[in-house]
Amino acid sequence: MTIPAASPTAPIRTVGTAVAASEGPAMHITGPMHERFGEILTPAAVAFLTELHHRFGGRRHDRLADRMRRRFEIGNGHDPRFRDDTRHIRDDADWRVAGAGPGLEDRRVEITGPTDPKMTINALNSGANVWLADQEDATSPTWRNVIGGQLTLRDAIRGRLTHTGDDGRAYRVTAGRTPTIVMRPRGWHLSEKHLAFTDRTGRRLDASGSLVDFGLYFFHNAQALIDAGRGPYFYLAKIESSEEAKLWNDVFTFSEEYFGIPRGTVRATVLIETLPAAFEMEEILFELREHCAGLNAGRWDYIFSIIKNYRGRGARFVLPDRSEVTMTVPFMRAYTELLVQTCHKRGAYAIGGMSAFIPNRRDPEATARAIERVAADKKREAGDGFDGTWVAHPDLIPTARAEFDAVLGDRPNQLGRERAEVQVQAEDLLDVHIGRPITSEGVRDNVSVAIRYIEAWLRGIGAVAIDNLMEDAATAEISRSQVWQWIQQGQITAEGTPITVEHVEGLIGDELAGSTRFAGDRFDDAAEVFREVALRPEFPAFLTLPAYARFLRETD
The missing domain is CATH 1.20.1220.12 (Malate synthase, domain III)
Known part of the structure; x- marks a missing residue:
């Protein structure tokens, strides 16, 4: 199935109208059309994807080339630094981000998870403030998962999602007030090989996983979310620079204009989970300021990014056993303190990360250990000034909530704590000496x-x-x-x-x-x-x- 794009000079069409032209860029569906896929991959939805790729696909490839160049430079001994060319942004004390949208005012506990029907229903019934509906690291990007996740979200937003497990157990949403949904599309580096984009020169390329995930979700759900008193909200993964943030901001602005939605309706929370991004937190907030709600400390990918960038720089950059790389080691401590300070300086929420420990309902001792460790992790985050945190299991929500309630009380956030005492230098973010062995x-x-x-x-x-x-x-x-x-x-x-x-x-x-x-x-x-x-x-x-x-x- 092939849907041509609108002419770049043609007027933008409204929701539900297929955009068509006889020539020019086009999107091809190369994957099989399984049951109900036609509800997501409608001609109008695919035309919107075509427009996104036509307008932003080239810039995406430029940004990915920037990443490769940056990794090469670090690998050859050039440590990242705070940018001189953007110092004026950091020195300007007056600008602020848009902040929380409707339904994002209190984010003290967010549950993360994939978008299959069972996990979606469990998340919506969990009692968390926010659900991170994850089409990225918690989802294996099979074609059925990619489009099936969109179907699940579409049904859930319209209050018609049910599920029957293989054991015959029925699942349905019973919570009176469900968490605000914040969807995480795939990062810029990931492609979608079941959709192909032909550009104006006739080149046929794999579609962008980011633009596919965002575009389909936005097309089908933006207005329904607004009508429900919330909005189209996103977590942005794997960002490495303010230029990548600007690309997302331009995608948001174009999409709002395409559908006649007020500018600034979208809200994005950026995961600071790469080493280069840690040196550009303020610049990332600045480029997204019309659409930005906050930053998140994506701890696990951040550790991976340290290893990836410094993998060939000698023994002094070698980390010990994974279990020894905790949130209290020097480089992780510096990164999270800088994140909280940066967010609160600019009116953005600082959201903590996910402790990997989870309860085991068949093992009371393992559950007790998990709750103890998660409680300590969330107590540290709340004490450091974070406005909320992640959990990966519904049973951990009371533990996380108790630690944040103890600090927040009735307040929805800690934006008043700017942490002026924090003085993080570039070398602090690169202090990977832990002093523990590899076993x-x-x-x-x-x-x-x-x-x-x-x-x-x-x-x-x-x-x-x-x-x-x-x-x-x-x-x-x-x-x-x-x-x-x-x-x-x-x-x-x-x-x-x-x-x-x-x-x-x-x-x-x-x-x-x-x-x-x-x-x-x-x-x-x-x-x-x-x-x-x-x-x-x-x-x-x-x-x-x-x-x-x-x-x-x-x-x-």
Whole structure:
């Protein structure tokens, strides 16, 4: 199916009217049309995607090229610094961001999760203030998940979502007031291989996962959300620069104009989860100021970004076992303190991250440990000035809420705490010295977690409980990138074992031999992906890129 774009000079059409032209850019649906997919991939919706790609696809590729250049510079010894050319933005004390939109005034507890029907209903019934509807790291981007997630959200927003599990259990939304939905589209680096865009020169390119996720959600739900007294709200993932933030801002402005929605209706919360973005927090807020609600401390991807950017810079940049890289180590402490200070200086909410510990209803001791650790994590965040936080499980909401209630009371936020005493320098953000060893258990755990997560991801499951921790693409990235770095930097465990390709191959064999196999499992494919992204000399920027291209593309 092919939908041509409107002529760049043609008038913009309204909702429900297909945009058509005889020539020019066009979008092609190359994936199969499963049941109900036609409700999402309507001619008018696909025409809107075509316009987004026509107007913003080239700039997206420019921004991705900037990322590659920046990683090359850091890898060659040029540490990131606060930008001189944008100092005037940081020095101007007068500007502020748009702030909370309707339904985002109190964000003290946000629950995160994928957009399948069961998890959506559980999130909407959870009692959280906000639900991060995740089409990114918690979703394996199969074609069925991408469009199925859009169907789920469309049904949920209209109050008609139900689900019956394989065991016959019925799920429905029973909460009187459901959390405000903030949808997270895929990052700029991810493509959608089931849609292809032909540009004005005749080149045929994979569609942008970001523009597809945003565009379909906005097209189908923006007005319904506004009518319900809330609005189209988004979490923006993997941003690395203020130029990338400006690109999103322009997408928002164009989309509002396209549908005749008042400018500034969209609200975005940016995840600061890459090292380059930590040096441009104020600039990111500035470029998005018409549409910005706040920043989030995306801890797991931030750790991955540190490893990725400094993977070849020598032993002093090598991190210890994943479990030792906590929120209190120097570089993580500096990053979160700077985030809170920056947000409150500009009227933006500062949202904390997700502790990976989750309860296990079959294991009371594991549950008690999880609650204790989550309580300590949220107490620290609330005390540091964060306005809210993430949890990954409904059972953790009372724990997180209690810690924020103790600090916030009846106030919806802590914007009055500007943390003027915080003085974070560039070297503080790069202080990765932790002084803990790499252990044999840490190496084995990384191999095991990465393979088990990738196996589930290949089956279409993007968020997985493993050993009482919630694992998603970000935590799997830490695991595989640490293994890669340890090998390339010739590290030796505290027990005296050299971390080599051969040693890790042995651990892969142990993992496969010890796994409980079942019909349809993907352990062999997962091991193959892990070898590609952790054992070869080349370092893929994201493990999901080769895995998606090879294993998740669906054809008729």
